[in-house]
Amino acid sequence: xxxxxxxxxxxxxxxxxxxxxxxxxxxxxxxxxxxxxxxxxxxxxxxxxxxxxxxxxxxxxxxxxxxxxxxxxxxxxxxxxxxxxxxxxxxxxxxxxxxxxxxxxxxxxxxxxxxxxxxxxxxxxxxxxxxxxxxxxxxxxxxxxxxxxxxxxxxxxxxxxxxxxxxxxxxxxxxxxxxxxxxxxxxxxxxxxxxxxxxxxxxxxxxxxxxxxxxxxxxxxxxxxxxxxxxxxxxxxxxxxxxxxxxxxxxxxxxxxxxxxxxxxxxxxxxxxxxxxxxxxxxxxxxxxxxxxxxxxxxxxxxxxxxxxxxxxxxxxxxxxxxxxxxxxxxxxxxxxxxxxxxxxxxxxxxxxxxxxxxxxxxxxxxxxxxxxxxxxx
Numbered sequence: 406x407x408x409x410x411x412x413x414x415x416x417x418x419x420x421x422x423x424x425x426x427x428x429x430x431x432x433x434x435x436x437x438x439x440x441x442x443x444x445x446x447x448x449x450x451x452x453x454x455x456x457x458x459x460x461x462x463x464x465x466x467x468x469x470x471x472x473x474x475x476x477x478x479x480x481x482x483x484x485x486x487x488x489x490x491x492x493x494x495x496x497x498x499x500x501x502x503x504x505x506x507x508x509x510x511x512x513x514x515x516x517x518x519x520x521x522x523x524x525x526x527x528x529x530x531x532x533x534x535x536x537x538x539x540x541x542x543x544x545x546x547x548x549x550x551x552x553x554x555x556x557x558x559x560x561x562x563x564x565x566x567x568x569x570x571x572x573x574x575x576x577x578x579x580x581x582x583x584x585x586x587x588x589x590x591x592x593x594x595x596x597x598x599x600x601x602x603x604x605x606x607x608x609x610x611x612x613x614x615x616x617x618x619x620x621x622x623x624x625x626x627x628x629x630x631x632x633x634x635x636x637x638x639x640x641x642x643x644x645x646x647x648x649x650x651x652x653x654x655x656x657x658x659x660x661x662x663x664x665x666x667x668x669x670x671x672x673x674x675x676x677x678x679x680x681x682x683x684x685x686x687x688x689x690x691x692x693x694x695x696x697x698x699x700x701x702x703x704x705x706x707x708x709x710x711x712x713x714x715x716x717x718x719x720x721x722x723x724x725x726x727x728x729x730x731x732x733x734x735x736x737x738x739x740x741x742x743x744x745x746x747x748x749x750x751x752x753x754x755x756x757x758x759x760x761x762x763x764x765x766x767x768x769x770x771x772x773x774x775x776x777x778x779x780x781x782x783x
Contacts, residue, residue: 406552407615408629410779411563412481414473415608415721417455417708419477426725429707429733430755436590436602436709441574448581450736451589452572453604453709463503463512467524470494470569475528477609482622483563485531487744491561492535493551494521495568497712497769502573511686525753530607533561537712542673543767544568545608546716546775550632552612562613562620568714569607574714577603585773591710592705592737593674594681594745601675604709605669608717618723630762630766630778633657637772643679645772649687656764660778664695668760669726671719673708673768674703674735684766685745693747700758702751706737716767723763727781731755 414421418646419428423746428435435453444450457465474492479498483490498517509591517523522535540547545568552564570703580601581587588600610631613620633656637648673684692698705711711718726732741750765777 406557406649408556409613409615409625410610410627410629410724411613411623411625411627411723412611413622413721414475414476415606416469416473416605417456417606418455422721428724429704430731431734432734434590434707434736438703441577446541447574447577447588449577450604451697453754455467455605463514464518464524465499465502465570465684466500466569466607467521470521470567471524471528473607473609474525474565474567477594477611478529479564480623481563481611483611483620485529488562490532490563490565492529492532492567493548494525494535494537494567495548495713496537496570497541497544498570498573498576498629499539501575502534502571502694505574520589531570537603540773541769542710542715543769543773543775544713545633546632546767546777549777550631550634550775553629553632554614556614564612564719566612567607567609568717570712570714571605574622576629582647582731590737591676591706593672593676593706594685594741594750595676595738596742597767598681601677604711606708606711606714606718608714608721610717610720625782627727627782630662630780631656633776634727635772635774638771641762642770644683644768646683646687649684649768650691652685653774654693656776656778662762664692666698666762667693667764668758669723669732669763670699670701671723671763672701672703673766674705674713676705680768682742682744685742685748688752689747698749699764700732700749700751700756703735704733704734706735716765716775716777719765720727720779723765723779726760727763727779731757736758
């Protein structure tokens with residue numbers, strides 16, 4: 406069954422969707438000084454922060470999530486009071502930043518708010534259900550897969566798949582212990598990359614069934630062709646090539662496409678020592694016989710690694726390409742690593758290429774992988 410995409414909104418270090426797409430097209434990086442009081446003990450001093458009107462708010466990610474869900478549903482033109490609309494939120498950290506402040510006697514928090522049901526219901530009170538899944542850095546890709554399942558099972562007439570995450574001191578401290586020196590900028594697929602940096606943000610997309618009369622009035626932006634998943638449990642953090650390959654092959658099979666049909670890959674591209682050569686190797690193998698092969702880009706050099714929202718942020722960029730807009734280059738990429746020499750990496754100026762099918766990669770700790778295939782509106 407076809408799943409139509411009828412609304413999309415993201416929030417990144419650059420702001421809302423339009424500002425983010427403009428920054429990506431211009432190759433800008435949103436990296437800046439880390440807004441935490443004691444960066445010395447974290448081992449990290451830079452990141453990609455969302456500019457908040459209330460930066461000290463306890464539940465920052467919830468605020469961005471609500472704004473994205475509300476905007477995406479408004480674009481779709483769906484009357485939530487008249488049809489069944491479910492929401493699935495993917496996250497890596499939930500509201501961990503709030504938990505880290507609970508030693509302050511002036512801070513209190515109900516544990517229910519670590520999930521996102523209340524945040525969603527503030528803007529979408531008539532949602533039939535709100536589900537939070539915590540699947541590390543591929544979480545919103547898993548949310549998309551579950552959204553498709555809910556439609557297939559006729560559990561909803563439309564589903565909002567979303568993702569969000571804010572930076573936390575504990576997560577920053579973890580990534581600060583894997584680099585010899587603090588990273589200045591995330592450089593996907595660069596031979597001189599020095600490691601990952603965290604970003605912040607949220608994303609939401611609205612899916613409708615394509616085999617029934619439309620429940621919304623908004624334009625169809627694209628179609629979800631299939632989502633491939635794998636969980637190899639190979640290592641806490643190190644990716645496994647076989648597990649990633651299984652997710653890619655699964656996505657292609659579910660979507661009914663061959664490697665030669667794919668015009669664009671929006672890569673996971675974290676700028677780490679292990680992900681980039683392994684991901685490049687998998688893509689080189691999968692598309693070895695697909696000449697000339699898809700163009701490949703990645704957005705984390707501009708936005709940072711936005712964890713739970715990363716998959717859907719990349720999907721939003723892929724939708725822009727399906728609509729005929731140029732594919733943005735990989736910000737921070739100056740000297741491609743050897744393992745990527747067979748890939749058509751977009752560097753420098755955006756690439757004007759026709760794209761009918763796009764692949765979006767998202768890989769998480771423990772080998773929790775999600776690969777999303779989307780196509781242009783029929």
